[in-house]
Amino acid sequence: MAVELLDDKKRWDQFVETSPQGLLFHKWDFLKIVERHSKYQFLPYGVYSGDELRCIFPFFFGRKYGLTALKSPPRNTQIWYLGPAFDPSVGARRASAREKIYDQVTEELCREIDKIAPNFVHFSTVPNFIDVRSFIWKNFTENSEFAYVIDLERSLDEIWASFTRRCRQKIKRVRAYSPEIQQTNDVSTLLDLWRGGFTERGVQAPLISDSYLKELAATFPQDITVYTLSIDGRLAAAEACCALQKERYCSWIGGASTRKDLGVNEYLDWEVMKRAKSEGFKKLDLGGGAANVSAYKAKFDPALELYCVVEKKDTLWKIGLRVRQLLRWRANGASSSSRARPASAEAAGAGANGET
Amino acid sequence: MAFELLDDKKLWDQFVETSPQGLLFHKWDFLKTVERHSRHRFLPYCVYSGEELRCIFPFFIGRRYGLTVLNSPPPNTQIPYLGPAFDPSVQILKASGREKIFEQVTDELCREIDTIAPNYVSIATVPNFLDVRSFIWKNFTAHLRLTYAIDLEKSLDEIWASFSRNCRRGIKNVSAHSPEIQQTNDVSALLEMWRGRFSELGAQVPIISDSYLKELAATFPQDVTVYSVTIDGRLASAIACCILQKERYHYWIGNVSALEDLSTSHYLVWEVVRRAKSEGFKKLDLGAGAANLSRYKAQFDPVLEPYWTLEKADTLYKIPHFAYSKLVRSRLRVHHFLRR
Numbered sequence: 001m002a003v004e005l006l007d008d009k010k011r012w013d014q015f016v017e018t019s020p021q022g023l024l025f026h027k028w029d030f031l032k033i034v035e036r037h038s039k040y041q042f043l044p045y046g047v048y049s050g051d052e053l054r055c056i057f058p059f060f061f062g063r064k065y066g067l068t069a070l071k072s073p074p075r076n077t078q079i080w081y082l083g084p085a086f087d088p089s090v091g092a093r094r095a096s097a098r099e100k101i102y103d104q105v106t107e108e109l110c111r112e113i114d115k116i117a118p119n120f121v122h123f124s125t126v127p128n129f130i131d132v133r134s135f136i137w138k139n140f141t142e143n144s145e146f147a148y149v150i151d152l153e154r155s156l157d158e159i160w161a162s163f164t165r166r167c168r169q170k171i172k173r174v175r176a177y178s179p180e181i182q183q184t185n186d187v188s189t190l191l192d193l194w195r196g197g198f199t200e201r202g203v204q205a206p207l208i209s210d211s212y213l214k215e216l217a218a219t220f221p222q223d224i225t226v227y228t229l230s231i232d233g234r235l236a237a238a239e240a241c242c243a244l245q246k247e248r249y250c251s252w253i254g255g256a257s258t259r260k261d262l263g264v265n266e267y268l269d270w271e272v273m274k275r276a277k278s279e280g281f282k283k284l285d286l287g288g289g290a291a292n293v294s295a296y297k298a299k300f301d302p303a304l305e306l307y308c309v310v311e312k313k314d315t316l317w318k319i320g321l322r323v324r325q326l327l328r329w330r331a332n333g334a335s336s337s338s339r340a341r342p343a344s345a346e347a348a349g350a351g352a353n354g355e356t
Numbered sequence: 357m358a359f360e361l362l363d364d365k366k367l368w369d370q371f372v373e374t375s376p377q378g379l380l381f382h383k384w385d386f387l388k389t390v391e392r393h394s395r396h397r398f399l400p401y402c403v404y405s406g407e408e409l410r411c412i413f414p415f416f417i418g419r420r421y422g423l424t425v426l427n428s429p430p431p432n433t434q435i436p437y438l439g440p441a442f443d444p445s446v447q448i449l450k451a452s453g454r455e456k457i458f459e460q461v462t463d464e465l466c467r468e469i470d471t472i473a474p475n476y477v478s479i480a481t482v483p484n485f486l487d488v489r490s491f492i493w494k495n496f497t498a499h500l501r502l503t504y505a506i507d508l509e510k511s512l513d514e515i516w517a518s519f520s521r522n523c524r525r526g527i528k529n530v531s532a533h534s535p536e537i538q539q540t541n542d543v544s545a546l547l548e549m550w551r552g553r554f555s556e557l558g559a560q561v562p563i564i565s566d567s568y569l570k571e572l573a574a575t576f577p578q579d580v581t582v583y584s585v586t587i588d589g590r591l592a593s594a595i596a597c598c599i600l601q602k603e604r605y606h607y608w609i610g611n612v613s614a615l616e617d618l619s620t621s622h623y624l625v626w627e628v629v630r631r632a633k634s635e636g637f638k639k640l641d642l643g644a645g646a647a648n649l650s651r652y653k654a655q656f657d658p659v660l661e662p663y664w665t666l667e668k669a670d671t672l673y674k675i676p677h678f679a680y681s682k683l684v685r686s687r688l689r690v691h692h693f694l695r696r
Contacts, residue, residue, distance in 0.1 A: 095504075095654040095658055096520045096657065130660070131502065133650065143498075144500040148451075162450060164450060164453075290493070291489075291493045298451040298452040301451045302451055304486050304487055
């Protein structure tokens, strides 16, 4: 096997389309936009077995506080899952052959990583890709994360009946206000609303920049849609959704509302479910999150899917982290306001692409 | 919810029988045998919601390096999975109801743990019990583990065809030597063979004592079986298997081969697959292991099933544990160097 930088948009995207792990987040233009807006260099690794492309592994190389990091994905990109995507033939193989390929891919990648010698390596796999043992055996650490997924193959009645009684009541109550749902590609209003939610909690929105999301929405108008809910002509809730794969829709960025007295978010999620189902999607990914976010999402009776966050830190990076934690803690102590310690981006429902 | 010690073997075992997470390892007599042979005291915790028993949570309290540890299961008991077992009604609740119960159980347990104030807590869950977030949110460290399971609902032909070519060839080769398979409850020969393998590796056998395994085999003669392959009257390979659940068989302890040139351990797996299937089991759990062991097991084309190990250690525990692990590693390095 051989690792090379695959600087061929057409071939890359063809591979993403066919790979069981290939998501919208893996697409060439998506990753190039990340590169333009983050301070990271995109490294489109391809792993070959002879002439056959077996795996793509998008990495981003960057520097922080003088230390180097190799990430898939970088922080604050709102990319929940990235990491390796394999050729469909790999998944169809017997366990021993499949695991041999995983071992070889890991071997080759680690050789490449050793050449770069970063202080920190981090990647998140796609949901249900949990066999990262080949990395664990190379002294990487693994943290598993959970995503909530609604099965859209059930009838709408079944889906509705699976919601908690309280959730159904809230949706019915919003219905009485004759809410108006709109679909758009303009992310400005969503961003205002979303940022407001973070400002209230005294934290920064976990997004590189507004222009990053705007460029994504403009580049993928078919895949990224903003749903808004207005009551009496006033915006009450907004959410950006995206088509992760042919059959997997994602309730992506949002969850902020201006009407705390009404279950407008629940109503909007139900609308997204109905629309995604009517468009032929089989799953709606709600993402994961901290306890409070999970409690909200659990109302829709979703199933859990696992994915892995794999990391390797050298001592310098660990020291840097400790120093940062200490500085942050001191800054918080100094402010000594009644405000709680800043919640993590995860707690705000941003998805786990953080730096730990 | 109320957290209590359930000192009632009958009620405990009835619950284990019906719980989707209830395994042979959860049974009262199994855990009492562990208590007798380990230096740990069995704490049969249970959680009630009103009058209803919702969850059992077997724990063992003991001391290590002079510190207090709370384990489920304790080390060297050859129990890969234990932890909580819930009432079947919990599984069929809607996500929010189920998660609320998980959180309440974790809250109650953590309150009890705080009372005991151990230096270290460890839990290994049963396969496919995924939702351990309530523990993660209580600052437990969760490690995802993977075990291998062969789907016995496939036909024998399909199972055979799914084995790697090398593996099939090895089994055919052993068949040509007219191997004899025996089933017994006597674990002595297995233990001897197994211990020999660990001595070669310069490691200690990860079992409390021989008498522990002997007592388990004697207490559960229907559930624990030792299979051995003999060629020309000489023991070639042996494995202890056990019935984990009504439909789940477990390839448990041993699987050491005395003959380097023959794949007798592959042959034994295939024999156990056939026997377990004929007895109506739907899955054969092969367990997992380090890289070399996983490569061996992957030859049987099993599927991966996740389970968790959860840990919480205070600083007092981390310091000697860190020192001990460094010491063991350097001892192993010296051993490997001397063997070269």
